Amino acid sequence: MTEENLRKSNQLEAEARASEKSEKASKKASKKAANKPAWAMTEKDVEEEKEKEIDDLLEFAYELDYEKYMDDFEVR
DSSP, X not given: OOXXXXXXXXXXXXXXXXXXXXXXXXXHHHHHHHTXXXXXXXXXXXXXXXXXXXXXXXXXXXXXXXXXXXXXXXXX
């Protein structure tokens, strides 16, 4: 590996670790908010929960293999 490629590789690894930490922090925050009853949530918590739900639904839709689903559906 050249020095430049090694630097790029190290930079990508550092970015991946930072992204992982960010995801863990957001999951921890949403888990904490999810444990609260609705009346105890702040407006910010409620908004974050809504955004998380929307993100989860969008991720599901992007990852959905429509052809495989339809094949399974037709078999039933």
